[in-house]
Amino acid sequence: MKRKPFIAGNWKMYKNASEAVTLVQTIKAAAHTVSDVTIVICPPFTALGVVSKILTDTAIQLGAQNMYSAPEGAFTGEISPTMLKDVGCRYVILGHSERRQYFKEDDILIHEKVKTALKYSLVPIVCLGETLAEREAKKHFDIVKTQFDECLARLEKDDMAKVVIAYEPVWAIGTGKTATPDQAEQMHSYIRRLLNERYSQEVGNRIPILYGGSVKPDNTKSLMEKPNIDGALVGGASLKAESFAQIIIEAQQTHEAGINS
């Protein structure tokens, strides 16, 4: 049986607090009939507090887009895992390609962040993915394997079992270019194989692997039909309640059709 679908919205650096309130209220209303999808919303830090309050009586979970690898300290401008927990976060996106590209985060730092998140009971959504040049040079599997090994593979098995992985080819993020369902599935099954080999079949079977990169309502079904694609990390289309809700509904329907077929 397929894993429970998992849809996360990454709002990036969009929406001030009042815009966030309007958006999350509309998402909440639109998704209230959905029971079989894990839904996570990741607003900017400044909107976490207000969004958290609106989500208290719902099954929708709160996530952050980044955090630092220490619980507290003299780290001007950073946010700690305990602060995220305090405001109601259960998830945190780590290693997003925009963090790697614009803020020079490397696999070593990301690994530290992943370990700290787990230590403070946050679920890390760890992003892996190759650039266009790396894919054209046919290095995409090697790149993702290195990212996997450096960011994750030294975790204890119990910790690893709690992680969520997002495969996000950099060339598909915000470009309107989605990986084809077959391209995405190939990489997802490769990551699943790494999990099986490095950890165990049980860990491999359990971990949700999300696809990210120009996911929209009209490509959700064809992606989610693939056996190793468990959900999506959605950027642009999560900024509009209608498209985000439609992605969630597509994910639920595709899952139900898979169970019943």
Ligand code: PGA
């Ligand atoms: P996109 O972003 O859906 O706008 O391509 C995905 C992401 O960056 O997580």
